[in-house]
Amino acid sequence: MADLFLLSRVQMRRIERYFPRSHGIARVDDRRIVSAIVFVIKNGLRWRDAPPEYGPHKTIYNRFIRWSRLGVFNKIFAALAHKGGKPERVMIDATHLKAHRTAASLLKKGLFPRRIGRTKGGLNSKLHAVCDGRGRPLVMLLTEGQMSDYKGAAAMLPAMPKAKLLLADKGYDADWFRAALAKRRIEACIPSKSNRKIAIPHDAVLYKQRHKIENMFGRLKDWRRIHTRYDRCAHTYFSAICIAAALIFWL
Incomplete structure (x- = not known):
């Protein structure tokens, strides 16, 4: 071998x-x-x-x-990420994962949803993630491809580490999300949407560090069964993502 x-x-x-x-x-x-x-x-x-x-x-x-x-692989990822310590800065983002035709069945044939949805790009899933300042994933969530970024953020908010600062793109520019972060004493570095009447200033230099979470998604997608979803069951596909994240970033 x-x-x-x-x-x-x-x-x-x-x-x-x-x-x-x-x-x-x-x-x-x-x-x-x-x-x-x-x-x-x-x-x-x-x-x-x-x-x-x-x-x-x-x-x-x-x-x-x-x-x-x-849920063995999910527990391994969660335990290893928890041992990484309390981060000073976190980042949040999401990415689409193409579903292969062998997995792209919208029909629910079991107790659990398949987490596959339809978007302009076809059938896919969406991976939401929170990572630390070094670009290491801390919390991950798999949803249907059409789910918006801020709805994924709402689902991950209870598990989000209590950091001092959060970086995110303008897809997360929502008053309720900013208020939720402020309630947890997390400063938001999020650009304002173009339709916001009064723009909220952000640190443009600090915002450039957000590329690290994009790099994290890129490294995960280097694994071919992550880049393209072949698994029909969401739990097996998410287990594969947890294995990749644990090995790349935490082992």
Whole structure:
């Protein structure tokens, strides 16, 4: 496996505490299986195309699906991001993620919504995120593609870290959002919309730092199964995003 990806033992020690306990027969090596999951997601492979050195592809796929339903990867990301400390500055933004035809089914066939919507660009999902001043994601939310930025911000507001300053583009220029930030004692650096009668001044030099959250989205989209959504179930797709975010920024 010299040419294949393999998590280091240090990385495994940081995340293995969040794995479910094995009951009965010992399960296949966690390090090898999780590394295989990362390899498939990053390279945009079908599960059946996983290199044979990782083991049976059904084992890899079943482990990913089972742990996704349990929220294992979501917990890993949340725990690692929490250990990053209290940020002085946060940024908020959202990006669209194209849904492949294999995933683009608007029909609800289960208990949970698929988080796929229709926009001018076709069927897609939308990833909302809050990151720290270094461009590392802290809070993420997956919604339908047509959901507005400020509605996503409202959903993430209770989980938003208590920072001193928030950077955002003019899509978040809403009085209620500014008031909510002020109530949490967070200063807003948000440009005013063109239709605002009285423009609210902002620090233009500081606002230039907002490119870091755009860079964060770009790094996530370097993973091919993140850039294009192939998963029908929202929980499996969001698990893939959490795996990518944890490995890129926190491990």
